[in-house]
Amino acid sequence: MSNIFDNIVELPNKGIQERTKNLVGFDSKFDRIFSNLKLLLDQEGLIEWSKKFHKVELPIISQLQEKYPLIILSGDAGTGKTISAEAIADRMMRELKKDGFFLKLSTRVRGEGLHGQMGNLVNDAFSELKNQAGKRRIAFLLIDEADAIASTRSTIQMHQEEKAAVNTLIQKIDELRELNGRAILFMSTNRLHFLDEAIIRRAAIILEFERPNFDERKQLFESSVGEIGLTDKELETLAELTGEKHNDNLAFSFSDIRLRVLPEAVSKCFPSKALDFKSIKETIIQLKPSPKII
Numbered sequence: 001m002s003n004i005f006d007n008i009v010e011l012p013n014k015g016i017q018e019r020t021k022n023l024v025g026f027d028s029k030f031d032r033i034f035s036n037l038k039l040l041l042d043q044e045g046l047i048e049w050s051k052k053f054h055k056v057e058l059p060i061i062s063q064l065q066e067k068y069p070l071i072i073l074s075g076d077a078g079t080g081k082t083i084s085a086e087a088i089a090d091r092m093m094r095e096l097k098k099d100g101f102f103l104k105l106s107t108r109v110r111g112e113g114l115h116g117q118m119g120n121l122v123n124d125a126f127s128e129l130k131n132q133a134g135k136r137r138i139a140f141l142l143i144d145e146a147d148a149i150a151s152t153r154s155t156i157q158m159h160q161e162e163k164a165a166v167n168t169l170i171q172k173i174d175e176l177r178e179l180n181g182r183a184i185l186f187m188s189t190n191r192l193h194f195l196d197e198a199i200i201r202r203a204a205i206i207l208e209f210e211r212p213n214f215d216e217r218k219q220l221f222e223s224s225v226g227e228i229g230l231t232d233k234e235l236e237t238l239a240e241l242t243g244e245k246h247n248d249n250l251a252f253s254f255s256d257i258r259l260r261v262l263p264e265a266v267s268k269c270f271p272s273k274a275l276d277f278k279s280i281k282e283t284i285i286q287l288k289p290s291p292k293i294i
């Protein structure tokens with residue numbers, strides 16, 4: 001059973017907290033999600049609150065259960081969907097002072113699975129999610145690249161078994177509501193329009209991820225390599241060079257900068273000289289942003 005997940009991480013988690021610190025623009029995304037979901041996530045607290053101030057459990061509390069604990073993360077490749085899912089889960093647990101588990105459905109297992117087994121995989125994943133969701137413990141499941149599983153049933157080419165798997169998934173999402181906010185599902189996709197309409201309709205929130213803008217690129221360079229002594233002007237030049245204007249209307253993504261530009265610039269300098277503005281600048285000019293996924 002456990003091998004259908006890439007990893008099972010206990011929350012809160014120090015490593016995730018450290019990684020979150022380096023995520024540009026994370027706070028505003030988190031605030032949006034948290035204000036949307038905190039009532040759903042803390043139904044125990046809500047009941048206590050209601051009894052304390054109103055002596056009864058107000059009917060509105062049970063009505064909250066009609067909301068689906070589903071968060072869709074949508075956006076182009078390398079814009080931070082996968083890394084943000086665990087960051088959001090971790091921060092939620094810190095805010096609510098609860099413990100949690102983060103399960104990530106393995107894409108490897110999914111790739112191996114024959115069409116007819118997709119339904120079983122979905123069943124197994126959700127039954128483990130339910131097992132992990134305890135009284136004071138919230139379980140999170142991430143279905144990454146969800147369009148591969150949950151693509152719209154309206155396409156004619158779709159196999160009967162694939163349609164059945166999407167139906168199963170929808171049914172499982174419906175059942176999650178019975179757990180009163182103790183299980184949360186994230187689905188990421190870079191092709192939102194391929195996701196099944198019934199799934200999109202159930203999302204409590206659809207969070208859009210974009211390639212970084214000028215200020216975010218500047219911030220990314222500053223937080224990653226600012227300490228080599230880059231001036232404000234130089235940081236702006238790097239942000240400019242990785243922007244739309246210099247690259248056929250398509251900016252570098254977060255991962256283009258973090259995982260391609262900067263490592264390559266470092267490898268140009270290591271071990272003989274210090275990393276400098278010039279090496280980073282030259283690397284950018286030699287590279288192109290990753291193509292946009294449509």
Ligand SMILES: Nc1ncnc2c1ncn2[C@@H]1O[C@H](COP(=O)(O)OP(=O)(O)OP(=O)(O)O)[C@@H](O)[C@H]1O
Binds near residue numbers: 022080259
């Ligand atoms: N907001 C951000 N701030 C800083 N770095 C970021 C941010 N978002 C993403 N990154 C960097 O980009 C890398 C890729 O992010 P991630 O894997 O989450 O992208 P993704 O949207 O899931 O892409 P894909 O659609 O290809 O799966 C991360 O490892 C991180 O280094």
Ligand SMILES: [Mg+2]
Binds near residue numbers: 081082083144145188
């Ligand atoms: Mg991803």
